[in-house]
Amino acid sequence: MPSTPPAPGPRPPAGVDPAVMAARYGRPRQGRRGVIVAAVVAALVVVAALVWQTTTAMNRTTLHTEDLGFTVQDATHVTVRFNLVTDPGATVRCTLTALNSKFTEVGFKEVVIGPVKAARTAHEADVTTTEPAVTGSVKSCEVLQP
Incomplete structure (x- = not known):
């Protein structure tokens, strides 16, 4: 076996x-x-x-903003100043906001910038408000694809 x-x-x-x-x-x-x-x-x-x-x-295109300041023009307008840092040739859409003393958004504006010629560019834009604002700033930015 x-x-x-x-x-x-x-x-x-x-x-x-x-x-x-x-x-x-x-x-x-x-x-x-x-x-x-x-x-x-x-x-x-x-x-x-x-x-x-x-x-x-x-x-990916680099994108960065630097708030430089704001100026309250009157009860219905605020001017927002900012630097935009991105790749030369990029076109960017930024959303600017204005806030009241209770941090409620009282103004909003979208601005299209570009194509930019330099990596760092300075910008300012007027934002219309519905009541007196105490601040204005860049809320967000995005690169627009060609």
């Missing part, structure tokens, strides 16, 4: 039927190939995400 070699992996304790152990705890794993494949796939996904993020960041 030919003998079969023992199966790889941990052996059940002496006197315990391997079929009972398999039924109770499942069959022992035969290899780690699936774990290795999953790890390689996960590593490739991480590398692809980093490459995509880097490429996107390199193609």
